[in-house]
Every structure is written in structure tokens, then in C-alpha cells.
Amino acid sequence: MIRFENVGLRYGMGPEILRDINFHLLPGSFHFLTGPSGAGKTSLLRLLFMALRPSRGLIFLFGQSLMECRTSERAELRRRIGVVFQDFKLLDHLTTWQNVALPLRVSGRNESDYRDDVTELLKWVGLGERMHALPPLLSGGEKQRAAIARAVIGKPELLLADEPTGNVDPQMANRLLRLFVELNRLGTSIVMATHDSQLMEQFGAPQLVLHDGQLMIRE
């Protein structure tokens, strides 16, 4: 599913912020990505969803080397990945419903095919009454849930989540995590960046621990 071989990353001429990263995640796995602030968790996730290119090393995603991917192939690969951002990245001029439906819309599907799915998912994440609201009118927690809904609406093979439960109350966090677990049970691989040690203990999934630019796997 995901393989990193001696991956290093630096921004411009600065120091390497990720060094000699090696790991292999199997399909259907669930991993937490953790480490102190500034350890490079977000950069590692950005490498995974192809927003960054590594300074060195090889990354394989779904068995395909990202170095050899053409632009159109990258788009196809991204359609197999759902991403939850720390800053949500919702489009302010589209309604919550339209934001959540966006991955399906860009893949060229007919609205009639996914209309009910989007509505059903939004209701499930507690945004049934906020479907027509624009993101600037949503609370932080509501934006978080909309961002999660957008990431999972396409039933991705890989879900990358950057602090997905940071802005919601514990009850909703628990509920969203159960959604992730359910998706994982159905075959979606999940990599979730978090600081929440209680959450990691509760779920007991293996941890990718980043420290000082290097990665260690804690089973």
C-alpha cells in the first residue's frame, strides 16, 4: 500500500526535516502518526498525498512509484486517497453539501448517483441541518466534521488525517473515530496524525513516531 525507501525531505536549501524514512504499510492497516510539534508529521502526510516531492529516496503508493507518475496518474492516485486537513481546507463559496460532494463531482460522477450518499453522510456526522450553510458560518467542530465527511465520501483506499479530532468534543471525537474504524474494517488503510496519547492507547493501533526527523515504528 505505502512504501518509503530512504526518503529525505528538505525545504529549499534548509536542513533535512525528514531523514532516511523507511516503512511499509500494508493494505487495511491502521496507524497513528505521532511525535512532538514540528517533528514533520504534516510534511510526511504531504508527501503521502503528493503535495510535496521528496528531496531523495523513493515513495511507492498502491504499488506505483511516485517519481514515475505523470500528472494525470497522480490525479487518479489521489482519488484513491482521502485527506483530512488540520485547517480543513473547505471552499468558502460552496455549501457544506457541495464541499463534501466535491471529490465525487471532480471524478465526473452524476449528482443523482451520489446525492443521497452525501446527504446521508452529512446527517451521520451531525451536519444534517447545516448542509446548506457556507463554511464561514460553521463552527470549528462543524468544519472539522465537514472536512472528514469530504475525505471519506469517496470510500478511499487510504485515509490520511491530520489531527482530525482536534476541534470536536470527546463524544463527537469518539463517534468520528468509530467511523474511521468502520472504514478500516471495510479495507481502508488509515494513517492518523495525532498528539492524543489517550486516544492512541484506547485504540491500540501501531504508531509511527517521528522524532528529530527520523521515524520509528511502535507496535
Place this chain on the structure above:
Amino acid sequence: MSWAGILKPDTWVDSVKASSWMGLAEAFMPRTMRDTSNPIVPPDSVSGRALTVVIAIMCFLACLTAGAVYMVYQSAAAWSQDLASEITVQINPAKDVDLDKQVTLISLFLAKQAGIDRVSPLTADQSAALLEPWLGQNAEITALPVPRLIAVELDRSQPPNLDALRSALESTFPAAKLDDHRRWQAEIRTVTRSLALGGVTVLILVATATISTIVTATRSAMASNREIIEVLHIVGAKDRFIATEFEKHFLIVGIRAGLMGALAAAFVFILMPIFLRSLGQGSLAAAEFRRLLGPAALDPQGYLVLVLVVIIVATLCKLTSRYGVYSILKSNE
């Protein structure tokens, strides 16, 4: 696979959220909520409005130029047709020649020839009147050796062989000269072509300015919507999808601005005859203008030319933005 299998109901929300009143509430939700035709590129921005105004001005100028060139073409075509349907026979005065008699004889000769509709000899006074613009109203003009003219209308359906007619006329009446207006027709063609070339040059300049404006606007729109493009890429949009979204945006701007410019130009063309009339019949400028452009009003085909300009401007907006988006996305790779 339905979401129903994944989203397991729980106690605290689903008992409420899954209830039937939600379905009732949905019936009252605005259609726009589900309207994926909503543009992904925000349609209304300050730069969008400024761009609309600039393109509207460009389209206005293009429509004025195209309309004026069309009117000149129409006038020139009418002139050419008039000139081609007529010939003039000129009889030069000479010693011991009775000009009036010559005019009569030549008129009779011409009337007998095939392919001639009407022969209209001009009197000495009518010939002198033609010189008035240059010599003024002088009673002595008739005393000058002014050539006499015969206007001959040709049958356009069966025109005569002008070379044969000329040689027959000039061998029978040595003082007569046949003018088939070819030189004037050639000059009119030259003037018309020069005006058309000038018009096309203006249109090319307007098109270049429009393309440059759209390229700059596309760059600006892409820079200001960088986050939208990033999100679209992340959710799996291909460059073609992003380019199409920007194309739609600029096509709408192009159509809107094009129509504004064309309507303004149409308004000018509608008001122009009224404006010319207000200058008065005696105005030299108005008279020259009428001579050049005829009644200075566009016919229905002329207004179709304006519609064509709108279509060209809108297409230009669409294609330029498409090219601009692709080149920017490629350079960002």
C-alpha cells in the same frame, strides 16, 4: 456499497437525525445546496468586475470597427454596382463640329446597340452644372469648350461587349470617347480594401489587447484562487477539470462583457443617423460622411456582424483562459 452499512446508528444522534422530519426539512432546503452547476471558481470578485468592464470596452471598440467596415463595404458595393451598370460617353468639342447634333447622332447610335437599357444625353447646362463645385456658379461656363456627356444604362442581364461597342463608336464618331468606369471601380476597390485593412488592423489590435488582458486575468484569478486549485488537486481533480472550471468562468465573463459592448455599439449605430441629421443637410462633414457610409445605419446583417464579434470575443476568452490555466498548471508541477 451504501453508506447505511458503514454508518452504524448510535443512541445520541441517530434516533433524532434518522427520523422522518429530516426528510421533510430537506424538501424546504434551497436547490442550490445540491446544485453542482454552482461554479467552483467564485464568479463575483472585484477583479472579475474590472475584467468585465475592460472586455466590454474592447468588444465595444471591435463592434464599432466591424460595423463601420461593414457599412463601408456595403456603400462601396453599391457604388461599384452603380458604376458597373453605367457607362459614359464623352464628346469633346472641336472646330466646325455641331456638338448638339453629334450628341443626338451618338444617342441614336447607342440606342440601337444590343444590351443597352437607356440613353440619357446631358444638356449643355447639365454638363456645366457638373463643373460648378470646382468653378462656381459662373454664367460664363457655357462659353467654355465643355465636353458633352451621354449617360448610358446597361442591361445587367445581357451586358454588351464594351470593347466592341467602344471601337464601333470611336470609329464612327472620332470625337466620342467611351468611359466604362473601370478606373473608378478599381479606385473604389482600393479605397475599400484600404479601409478594410485598417479595420482588420484595429480588430487585431483589439484581439491582442483582449488576449493579453485575459492572460493577465487568468494568472491573477489562479493566484487568488490558489487554495481552491490546491483543494481540487487534492480531491483528485485533473488539470482538464480545473481548466474547464476556469474556462466556464471566463466564458461567462466574455459573453456578459461581449453583450454589454455589442449593445453599446448597437446603440451608437442606431443613434448615428439621428446624429447626422442633427448636423443638418448643409454640413460638409455630414455630407462627406453620408457619401462614405451611405445612410450610416446598419442593416440586419450588420447587426449579425456585431453578434459574430460577441461570439469571437467569448471564444477568445474561453480559449485564452484554457491555454493560460494549462501553462500555469504545467509550470507549477
